[in-house]
Amino acid sequence: MSVLPGDFDLGQVLQEAEAAERRQEWCAAACIYQELVGSADAPAPLLLRAANALWLSDQPEEALELYRRASLLLPDSPAPFMGLGNSLRDLNRFEAADRAFRASRQRRDGPALACNHAALLIGLESYDEAYGLAERRFELPGMGPGPEGGVAAVVASAPVLHVRTEQGLGDGLQYLRWIPPLLEQATARGQSVVLEVEPSLVTLLRRGLAWLPQPPEVRATPGPGDDDPLGVGTGGDGQEPAPARDRVSLLSLPAALGGAPCPQPPGPDGRGTYLRGLAPARPADGWGRPPRVGLTWASGRKLADGFTRREYRKRTLPAAALVRLVEGLVAQGWEPVLLQQGEDREMAQPVAPLFVDAIPPDGDFLATAGVLASTDLLITVDTAMAHLAGAMGHPAWVLLPFSADPRWLRQRQDSPWYPSLRLFRQGEDRDWLPVVAAVLQAAAVEAAAAFRAAAAG
CATH class of the missing domain: 1.25.40.10 (Tetratricopeptide repeat domain)
Incomplete structure (x- = not known):
């Protein structure tokens, strides 16, 4: 009625x-x-x-x-x-x-329609078509022109190639997987590469990519107050800007180097790690300690428009689910570590005394990576922390909404992008509590194995 x-x-x-x-x-x-x-x-x-x-x-x-x-x-x-x-x-x-x-x-x-289609095609694993179509984003208002002659031509010809992050910390961390093969080709051509990233990522990438034979120079891009989405101004470290013809977006590298999830050298742990050397040495008295679990429960708080507001809400755990998760983990013997940044840290107030450690509220990603590496497991929603763990090869469980980003594909509990990740998905009811229950059931198995190993050691 x-x-x-x-x-x-x-x-x-x-x-x-x-x-x-x-x-x-x-x-x-x-x-x-x-x-x-x-x-x-x-x-x-x-x-x-x-x-x-x-x-x-x-x-x-x-x-x-x-x-x-x-x-x-x-x-x-x-x-x-x-x-x-x-x-x-x-x-x-x-x-x-x-x-x-x-x-x-x-x-x-139109470009907006093409970009929507490109995101879907990643979910269908039609990677070459997806990343070719994604280049249409440079037709969107405010994006500026794309690379003249196409990204492949710029990548092959620029004497000093400037690669700049474009949007979102999570996307940047994910697409860094194309930096090692880019550098291999650049070295063969006698070309150098400058990687321009958000200030919070600079120290992380300088250390995490130092294992490469010829690592890129890592600089900070202009801050949010600079109206410079594609790098037409002076770099954040004060260097002169690169000529427009020598700049490409990090998100454009798949269109130049191949679109499928880029295979990485297996690394010492066999997990395809491309950010290395970030784990601090374990203390000598660390053996036999309770297992530590890092927790991130809120997606990026971007509320400026309807779409980003919608994504924030559907990816973020409600307070009741967070409390149940923390209390359940503690009951199993886990030591929770707070890895949430921003205003949503306040959601943990009801269970704040249960956390044994936390990242600093204003720390950069290198500091965050150090705390993450001290944990045995990360449990996170779909946010940049999931990509950081995957890039580091760190064990992580990712809690996904029913309508997850297509990059996570469908139904699968694993990810072709990150071998160290395990996926937990909402059902059609879009209820987080069954997801938390499944996570706690799996965590109980992990905790029991950890305690058995400690007792045997």
Whole structure:
């Protein structure tokens, strides 16, 4: 039954929905729109707005139905088919999402649509097509032009190649796997490589990549206040900027070097580690101690727009699930170590006395890596910490929402990107408590094995 009065003012109701959108209150906006589109003759623009609000409030099943209705009314428009692709991707129906994205691009292609499609294609393991298509992002407003002649041409010809991170610490840590093969080719060409990264990563990468025969020079990029997304200004360490023709994005390296998960030298632990030498020596009295588990429970707190707000909420553990996880681990004999950065550290206040160690609130990634390496296991949500552990070859369990990023593929409990990671996934109910229960069950087995090994030693 509709909650709207029979004599409601449509214009006023639409204004209320738009006000909810401006406040990023997408659930409220979706509720208002759903009341307006209940009739069979709802116009297509209203259907699309309702579907978008449902999708941004993480209700892909409901959004899917409205996008389908809109596609029948607007068969030549790309918008309903793009919405179908996004919703089907979130329902883990990747093949159907691929068809929807291709249908949308046939009607009118664009860089935002191409980037959405590229992310999905990674989930289908169509890596060459995915990374070729991802280069369309340079057509987006504010991105600036892409490498002249294509990234492969710049990589092959620049006397000093400047590789710069582009977005997100997690993406940067993941795509560093292409640096060792790039350096091998660069050395053969007599070419040097400068790696420009976020300031918090500089010391980590200077040490973690020092094992390479000819490691790159690592510099800091401009800070967030510098309007310089692709490196047209002076570097963060004060060096003169590189010529535009000699710069490429770290995220563009797969398009030049091959798109599949890049095989790495196995390293001393056989885990494909490409950040090495970060673990401090274990203290002599460390044998026989209780097992230590690092914990990260919140994704990056990016709330500026509907999509990033949605991703933060669906990837972050609710407080009740976090408390149950910490208390359960302590009951099994684990010593929790706090590895969460930012405002979301406060979520641990109810169980703060149970943590035996923590990273400093303002520490860089090298300090974080040192504390991480002191643990026996990391349990984390999908955030940069998962990629740091994978790059270090450190054992980690990653807790994923039902509609996980396609890079984690589907159903699998392992990752082709990181051999040291184990994946725990939400079910269709999108409830975190069963995930926590599965983690605690697995942790009990690990703790028992650790205590047996300590007793035997």
